[in-house]
Amino acid sequence: MTLAYRPGSGVLHALDPRAKLALQAAFALVAFAHTTPLGLALLTPLAVVAPYLADASPLAALREFWVALPFLVAGPVVAAVSLGPPWIRLEAAAAAALASYRVVLVLLVAAAYVYSTPTRDSRAAVRWLLPGRIGAVAGVAVALVFRFLPVLQSDLAGRRDAVNARLGSERPLRERIRLVAVGGLARALDRASRLSVALRARCFAWNPTPPPLAYRGRDWLATGVALALAAAALI
Amino acid sequence: MSVESDSVDLVGDEIVERVARAAVFAALAGAFAYVSFPNPVSPAPVTLQVLGVFLAGIYLGPVWGGLSLALYLAAGAVGAPVFAGGSAGLGALLGPYGGYLWSYPVAAALVGLVAHGTSSLAKPRDVSVPRLIAAMLAGTVVVYAGGTLGYAVVQNVGLYRAFLVAAVAFVPAEAFKIAAAVGITRTEDLGAA
Structure with missing residues (x-):
């Protein structure tokens, strides 16, 4: 747990x-x-x-x-x-x-x-704690970290399974780290660029409506x- | 109850891109905390968290790399399970190895600074290997200094003893991560990055 x-x-x-x-x-x-x-x-x-x-x-x-x-x-x-x-x-x-x-x-x-x-309460507290633009962006970005953590975890786990299935586990440690991390990084960069398109498409603004505290x-x-x-x- | 009646103030395109990257790299550092390999030269397993710090500095540069890891700390502090072993909360930041966590934003900023200088970001592939290695060595020093200092303060032991308990077992693994990170920047399948 x-x-x-x-x-x-x-x-x-x-x-x-x-x-x-x-x-x-x-x-x-x-x-x-x-x-x-x-x-x-x-x-x-x-x-x-x-x-x-x-x-x-x-x-x-x-x-x-x-x-x-x-x-x-x-x-x-x-x-x-x-x-x-x-x-x-x-x-x-x-x-x-x-x-x-x-x-x-x-x-x-x-x-x-x-x-x-609940994490959305914590996020609202972060927004309240850091006023102005920094707070607005930090609140959203913290939420994005929560959202992308499980996604990237499963990317990395899948990549690792794929590397192991191709006898990657027999390779030296440096190579194993590189192979797994390259996969994770490539996916992360790809997800970041799609995320920024999606944010722009949804009018990512400095002054969204906050949840009430x-x-x-x-x-x-x-x-x-x-x-x-x-x-x-x-x- | 107050009502806001401002008009929508959109975030500029370039900043959106950077915020998105910073958030995804913070999550990546968190996901790396779950990946561990058996270490051939030390009993402590190798986790890839610090690799996340290196990559944030190398791919995002000094400012956004540092911000990205600050975001990682903020998300962990409010409950995202991004710290080693899936822990979270202010407890981890104030715990015996909280010093490592606090050093990450500084280390990422330093890695970015040494790798890219203060001018615009170069493509990681175009940064020379010695420069990359120097950047990551500097980052490693900051991380272990922070980790040792944190352990010494929280556990109330001397610096030398803190280094023995909290750092020595992990140092050899950093060489593998630095070598792997250099390999990553030279890998073909990363396309444009």
Whole structure:
């Protein structure tokens, strides 16, 4: 299962994406500012509750990040080992372990955001965040990245199957990379030129109509919590 | 509720073309993150993400190559599964190897700058091989500097240790990607590009 939006009726689902982004950023800020046993102990309940508020379990959220886990474990281990007496440096290991644990908390909260926020909401938030022409184009371009990712993935997978079927897997690594990437790149260039024709045909404009974003009471509440967290980071 | 009553302000043809290319290259870098090969000289498998960074610099130039990878980060931050292993969200950007991700736009811009200079874009096929290699080596240095620095800051370890854990295993694979990218620009089936 890849980390993606899941429809649901959690508390976080009902919030405005901007409020959720503020919460997420504030949480990361506090976690980085207070990487102490006490600070992280206080933040842990928040991070564990976050996936529940997005109708998911913390375990499922952790499973999304299994690729990062070896790196998180390696940090304290490498910090602990030293190439001379005293061989094991416990203090450095403890600092690195706290840092690793902090990342786990930040990842949990980030997963809760992704679970509870449809991408078009995020896109609207991007447009709101970056005003004017940059925001308009960035909003559309981000949407295009979402649209073309699966298409190019299947182009590359097909190309790879084709190369393997012709015994490409027996070739040296450099050749394999080149053969697969050339196919992907040729398709991508082709798709880009057709896309630009299609955009022009549909009057791609600097000022399209944005989807409505409305701040309600609970969004202000969430923003208040975010501000409080951010303030806690400064203490 | 406010009502906008502006007239439609069309985006110019040239910009449309560039935005389309930037978006597709950002998606391509994301799709490359899913392609991995076993590495003959190191236990870490080779993924092609960095090749996407190189190609964006070479084919889009310094400005749009950099913007394209910035777009890649923005799309990943709001939830597109474009980062290594199909991860997404601000968590990946703040995680242990977020430093790599932050360095991509800078690296793509630098690759474009060294390969094309500040004047107009040359066809990638017409850029000399030494120049291409120099451009991609510079890009590689930026990517690994960013990755090491990011790991050191996030994991709270020294730079040397961060380099050992987060970078050393991946460096040898870059040679294959640089060689492959040079081969790509010299490939006949890319037609006009």
